[in-house]
Amino acid sequence: MVATPRPNLYRCKATCRAYANIAFVKYWGVVDANLNLPANGSLSMTLSHAHATTTVAWTDGPPAWEADIVVIDGKEQSGAVYRRTVSHLDRIRTAMGVNWPARVESRNSFPASAGIASSASGFCALTVAACQALAAGGHHDVPDRLHQARLARQASGSACRSFQGGFVEWSAGGDDSTSVACQVAGPDHWSLYDVVAVLDSGSKSVSSHDGHRLAATSPLQEERVRQVPSHLNAARAAIRARDLKILGEISERDAMLMHAVMISSEPPLLFLSAGSVALMRQIRDWRLQEELEVYFTVDAGPNLHVLCNEADVGEVAHRLARSPWVLDTLVNGPGPAPELRNSHLF
Known part of the structure; x- marks a missing residue:
């Protein structure tokens, strides 16, 4: 050049x-x-x-x-x-x-x-x-x-x-x-909260970038992809209606399908930890037994994203902070687009 x-x-x-x-x-x-x-x-x-x-x-x-x-x-x-x-x-x-x-x-x-x-x-x-x-x-x-x-x-x-x-x-x-x-x-449409429960702050053994390339090796991937349009339609409508129940149910199902694909890939990818699974069960108990409106999703890693409405975010963050599996929590609402800043890092 x-x-x-x-x-x-x-x-x-x-x-x-x-x-x-x-x-x-x-x-x-x-x-x-x-x-x-x-x-x-x-x-x-x-x-x-x-x-x-x-x-x-x-x-x-x-x-x-x-x-x-x-x-x-x-x-x-x-x-x-x-x-x-x-x-x-x-x-x-x-x-x-x-x-x-x-x-x-x-x-x-x-x-x-x-x-x-x-x-x-x-x-x-x-x-x-x-x-x-x-x-x-x-x-x-x-x-x-x-x-x-x-x-x-x-x-x-x-x-x-x-x-x-x-x-x-x-x-x-x-x-x-x-x-x-x-x-x-x-961002102002809905005060939905995501309380990130950090169970492990270390790097993953396989990056998402590399993991995506293994998805096609799973016998479950084709069926997962087939279900996505209906999930998108339901989630989009739930967001517009501010319906946490529908959005939460879709989020949990979609996350579990993705991890099923990961686990059944060649070679298998197992991002979830014992603490991840235990906390998922705990969250479902809070919802089903205590009527706390809370749901989870999880990306390619062990950390859970716990979804709730603004009225419950304090209680949810408090419970997660007391969990023996959780190292730290990070509370998020809907965030903005990228921002240019006047102060530089060097």
Whole structure:
């Protein structure tokens, strides 16, 4: 590539805060690994207090740096995390027509890689900050947010849902231009709460990115995908009607179907822990025996997302905090779209 003009290092910097999301109807499996087109659509809520804040600066070499630098939660990255981040920076460089290296620093407000969609908020924030940094440096061909979301989707499918606040549906589509996420309802539509019960804050042995590619090996995947449209219709209607009972029942069923696919894949993926299963039973007991309106869902990890209405969030958080299996809790309402910030991490 022909060298592009050197950017102003001090102007060519931007910071974005983006929010993770929790899917009530989940996507698992891809039909096009290069474009990261999902096997099925999904529907989620953006989370108000689970976010990644990322600063990106571009330069064309000395005296700053000559290769990409990636720092996450204070630790300079190497290995798989570094390669995946640089691969996405390459994607952005190609889209923008530049060849400059970047420095990336990111901080999470929650445990990364533990089933709380850290890649969604991370790649959303990275994409917005990287594009905005180039715009700040005078680059005129910056992709709009829709194009940015499609770029982020190629790095992490669920990242495209984090480009919208509130309640968001990602249509599977059939190609890059039609696999997009749209808002179903804004953050102010419903005071639904997700109390994240952290049972394990460590990294997973297999990332969701790799796990998606095993979905097709499960004999249950085809049936799971067949049921998704009815789940989406019911969940969408429940959100519009603010009906926790219907949304909660769909969320629990859809999560269990996804984990059944994981367990029956080749090789099998077992993300749930003994504590996960015990807490699921406890939550159902609270609902069925004590009439506490509470439901769960769980992503690709051991941590549970416990859904409740605003009136019950204090009681639910208190009970979870006292659980012997729970290390920490994180209370979220519906969160906003990505936000550009004036203060930078470096």
